Amino acid sequence: EPEVTQTPSHQVTQMGQEVILRCVPISNHLYFYWYRQILGQKVEFLVSFYNNEISEKSEIFDDQFSVERPDGSNFTLKIRSTKLEDSAMYFCASSVQVLNNEQFFGPGTRLTVL
Amino acid sequence: KQEVTQIPAALSVPEGENLVLNCSFTDSAIYNLQWFRQDPGKGLTSLLLIQSSQREQTSGRLNASLDKSSGRSTLYIAASQPGDSATYLCAVMMDTGRRALTFGSGTRLQVQP
Numbered sequence: 010e011p012e013v014t015q016t017p018s019h020q021v022t023q024m025g026q027e028v029i030l031r032c033v034p035i036s037n038h039l040y041f042y043w044y045r046q047i048l049g050q051k052v053e054f055l056v057s058f059y060n061n062e063i064s065e066k067s068e069i070f071d072d073q074f075s076v077e078r079p080d081g082s083n084f085t086l087k088i089r090s091t092k093l094e095d096s097a098m099y100f101c102a103s104s105v106q107v108l109n110n111e112q113f114f115g116p117g118t119r120l121t122v123l
Numbered sequence: 124k125q126e127v128t129q130i131p132a133a134l135s136v137p138e139g140e141n142l143v144l145n146c147s148f149t150d151s152a153i154y155n156l157q158w159f160r161q162d163p164g165k166g167l168t169s170l171l172l173i174q175s176s177q178r179e180q181t182s183g184r185l186n187a188s189l190d191k192s193s194g195r196s197t198l199y200i201a202a203s204q205p206g207d208s209a210t211y212l213c214a215v216m217m218d219t220g221r222r223a224l225t226f227g228s229g230t231r232l233q234v235q236p
Binding site: 050064113 | 159164166172212214222225226227
């Protein structure tokens with residue numbers, strides 16, 4: 010069964026460093042998302058991406074964050090200068106259409122900022 | 124702003140019991156509601172999606188119902204098994220064109236053998 014994959018599974022970085030989290034969505038899906046879950050808190054929406062551009066973003070998704078689809082399969086989230094409070098599990102998701110379809114989530118990348 | 128609440132926060136039951144997990148949302152203008160399962164330190168597995176026009180959906184031992192006007196959904200698990208132990212999350216998508224899912228904080232289920 011097709012699934013969303015994410016790499017790395019765990020990333021440790023120093024505060025102020027840039028990190029890139031990678032995702033491979035399900036191949037025929039058109040909409041891509043990033044969510045995050047700080048330990049012990051709810052899953053929160055960051056950004057959605059369609060047709061090579063951001064379609065929606067939350068107030069969390071500030072200028073430190075960017076997303077890109079560098080080729081036909083990968084979808085990346087970049088955090089330019091990490092802060093301690095960026096430590097979280099980051100989930101990528103994809104769906105065939107925005108509406109009437111489920112969002113399928115990857116296994117997540119645990120980001121630890123020291 | 125949409126708020127999603129799940130009760131109870133934790134539940135422990137003996138194997139074989141039927142159980143109900145609850146999800147409520149403050150804004151009834153939803154497009155769909157999705158139930159997920161999350162195992163510790165892992166990703167989210169989609170269990171069921173209910174469109175706002177539907178009353179319920181079934182998959183195996185799982186049945187999810189939706190009462191949009193009262194802002195409630197329930198996930199019914201029949202004949203629970205130890206392998207059902209996980210955190211169950213509900214999430215809603217608004218019908219305003221906003222694509223983001225708004226999540227509840229989950230119900231942590233432990234099924235005792």
